[in-house]
Amino acid sequence: MQGPELQRPAxxxxxxxxxxxxxxxxxxxxxxxxxxxxxxxxSPSTGEATLYLFNSGAQQLFEVKAFHEEYRSWFIGxxxxxxxxxxxxxxxxxxxxxxxxxxxxxxxxxxxxxxxDQVVLDSEYPYCPLLLKCADVKxxxxxVTEEKEIGSQKFHKYSQEKTLKWLKKKVNQTxxxxxxxxxxxxxxxxxxxxxxxxxxxxxxEDYVRYAHGLISEYIPEDLSKELSKYLGLPELTSPSPExxxxxxxxxxxxxx
Numbered sequence: 471m472q473g474p475e476l477q478r479p480a481x482x483x484x485x486x487x488x489x490x491x492x493x494x495x496x497x498x499x500x501x502x503x504x505x506x507x508x509x510x511x512x513s514p515s516t517g518e519a520t521l522y523l524f525n526s527g528a529q530q531l532f533e534v535k536a537f538h539e540e541y542r543s544w545f546i547g548x549x550x551x552x553x554x555x556x557x558x559x560x561x562x563x564x565x566x567x568x569x570x571x572x573x574x575x576x577x578x579x580x581x582x583x584x585x586x587d588q589v590v591l592d593s594e595y596p597y598c599p600l601l602l603k604c605a606d607v608k609x610x611x612x613x614v615t616e617e618k619e620i621g622s623q624k625f626h627k628y629s630q631e632k633t634l635k636w637l638k639k640k641v642n643q644t645x646x647x648x649x650x651x652x653x654x655x656x657x658x659x660x661x662x663x664x665x666x667x668x669x670x671x672x673x674x675e676d677y678v679r680y681a682h683g684l685i686s687e688y689i690p691e692d693l694s695k696e697l698s699k700y701l702g703l704p705e706l707t708s709p710s711p712e713x714x715x716x717x718x719x720x721x722x723x724x725x726x
Contacts, residue, residue, distance in 0.1 A: 491523075491532065491559035499526045508534065509597045514566040514688050519595075523559055528600040533562040564604040566688040569614055569633065571598070573690065576628035583618050583625035586611065633693070634700045637685060641701060644681035655680040679703055 499505045504527040513520040523532040537556045568590055575582075575589045586608075592598045601607065611617075613636040615626040648655060655676050678701055686694035 490556065492561065494530060494561075495523055495525050495532050495559050497526050504528070507597075509595075509600075511567060511595050511598055511601075512570055512592065514570045515686070515690060517570065522562065524597075524600055524604075528603045529605045531562045531564045531567070531601065531604055532559045534559050564601045564607055565610060565614060565636075567598070568601050568607070568611070569628075569689065572615060572626070572628040573693070579627075581627055583616070583627045585623060586626055589626070630693075630696065634697060637689070637693075637697050638700060640685050641678060641681045641697075644684055645677045648677055648681065675703070 496506055506526050507524045507528070509522060509524065510519045511522050512518070521534040521536070523534050524530070525532065535558045537558065568586075571590045571592070575584060586602055587599065590599055590602055611626060612632075614629060614633045616629045616632070618625045682694075682698060682701060682703065685697070689697070
């Protein structure tokens with residue numbers, strides 16, 4: 471669906487954003503202070519600023535991808551909007567973003583159990599605690615943490631073992647979706663190690679490797695490597711270059 475048109479800041483060149491988003495991302499607010507909100511949060515793979523969208527009441531998180539090309543225009547109603555930027559909004563599991571803070575806290579606090587609201591804090595990104603408000607987060611946090619309960623309060627710490635099990639399920643779900651949508655992955659996966667004359671097929675390993683690559687876009691590099699081992703994926707090695715064809719020996723002209 472085509473969502474609302476989002477205005478750029480007045481200081482920028484006059485233009486509009488075209489938002490393509492599921493209806494859940496732009497539902498009418500349930501209360502006056504619960505409008506859908508765009509905000510920057512840390513990318514779970516790099517830690518760099520990335521644009522996300524919380525829906526009304528911050529019940530669901532969405533990833534925002536911007537596509538902008540020079541000399542592109544969009545038809546909006548009966549008008550043509552020049553120099554438009556297209557924003558694609560897709561649902562995002564907030565556990566990936568929370569995982570970044572759990573891993574960070576585990577390293578800094580040496581495996582100490584802590585309340586989640588003391589872990590998911592960031593002075594540079596003050597809206598990151600909204601991740602804990604998303605639906606089902608507190609019910610699914612056990613997939614990536616060890617948990618202790620003292621009185622009425624719960625304490626958590628990062629668990630790599632449980633996280634790898636959770637990520638493997640994500641990979642398997644992705645493989646299932648790729649197959650059900652008849653998406654061919656063999657050529658994409660085998661391209662770095664392509665050997666001339668070898669037939670490209672969609673083997674099970676190719677699907678797992680491709681799904682692993684997709685999931686790796688949302689986790690740190692070190693964890694991606696551990697997940698690859700956990701999935702039993704052999705390391706890709708580039709083929710040895712074929713020796714150059716031997717040129718026939720040239721005969722020297724006879725001396726007269």
